[in-house]
Amino acid sequence: MDGLLPETCAPVRADSGIMETSSEQTKGGGAAEDRELVERAQAGDTRAFDELVRKYTPKLYGMVYNMTSNREDTADLLQEIFAKAYRSLKRFLGKSSFYTWIYSIAVNMTLNYLKKRGRYAKVSLDDVDSGIQNDPEFIKITTANRDTVREVNIHELQKRLNDAMMKLSEDHRTVVTLYDIQGLQHNEISKILGVSEGTVRSRLFYAHRLLQSYLEDFVK
């Protein structure tokens, strides 16, 4: 399962001690590659769009899944997102990167979906991959909080994390998903959400404070 999410989708910041690979990779060679694929897709090359779908499905899956906490809804919503992107591709002029553009579509459609779905929805979580056992952050947490986390199995941890995320407002959950789980930078989130960087930072601050209170037994 480790191989499913590319490095760009499993971002880790520099301050965590692991090489940062998130959107910076997309900004460099990824952006040029995207531009070429987009131009080919706009010219009618369906294989080029397939490549874009293949490339962005894992990234967008992570975003939608962590917003909805339902894998079936995530798969359906992703179909809608790519279908909309395909229909709108002719109008994409390249003023922003394809990365920002498709994320904006995905975030907007997910937020609209969540509004329609309502607050209480069925939770359907993906399995936690075995890689978590070797994750330095997991090890760090388990060693730092030996008395608490060691007593909690991974599934219990997953449930607690998910419950805490779902307690957040949609705006707060969005920034936490994009920043902490997806590894996007403040300026990228600002462009995707169409808000200032200050707003992004402010939302993150309050979201982290809330999460800390929800999960205080893990982070003491």
Place this chain on the structure above:
Amino acid sequence: MMNEFENIQSLIRLKRHETPPEDFVEDFLARFKERQRAELLRQSARGLLWERISTFMDDMFSPRWTTAAATAAVAVIAAWGALSLVNGGGGGHAELAIAPLPEVIPLQPVLAVESDLIKAEPAARTLEIQAIQLSFNGEVLASEAPADRLSELAGLGTASFPVASEILPVSFGN
């Protein structure tokens, strides 16, 4: 400097280990392509219909005349609507249209002339003036024929008129 939320961020970051099944991406792509094909078919059917309608309309009207005709049609409809309102809420014409027809339509009056003079007058016969009578208040001023004869010819019996009349020579026929 240590971030005050570093621990909670590290904890939340573990959620990236929640992942879909390994073959999810390829299955997803296959589903997406199938969906795109279905949508393409729907679009081409709609597009074909629209193209045919557009071609038909283009043949029928040039854009300039189409605009003019549409404007005129709107004006006519608006005028009709206004008239209907003035005539009592638009029901007048409709009421007339649905009113039953009378069972017997009255005949138009016909002017029937029954005269022996018109019926019996042969085309070749010439009307001859045989006498001229002048009178004033019933008093005959001059006559070249007996008065009763003249009145008889005129079909007036023996009555006289208070105003003098002058009978000019008239002839019928060729």
